[in-house]
Amino acid sequence: MSEPHIAAKHPAEVKLEEGKTYAWCACGHSKSQPFCDGSHKTTDFRPMVFKAEKTETAYLCQCKHSHNKPFCDGTHKSL
Helix, strand or coil: CCCCCCCCCCCEEEEECCCCEEEECCCCCCCCCCECCCHHHHCCCCCEEEECCCCEEEEECCCCCCCECCECCCHHHHC
16 A cells, blocks of 8 residues: 655644544545545545544644544654
């Protein structure tokens, strides 16, 4: 599998709503970072679909290398 495109080297602060389903961009090419806009269709990647467990502010990975996807774990600091 190819490497994802690094969309940014910082997390995206987003407001998640409990019970709502989100599609996190795994390829890094979406123009709607950190969420999927379908740009992955020309790649080997697929979005990560997840449901928010609670309403909260979250920090989603934009470097696409987090070990806790879709959430930022600070990996961008070493890229």
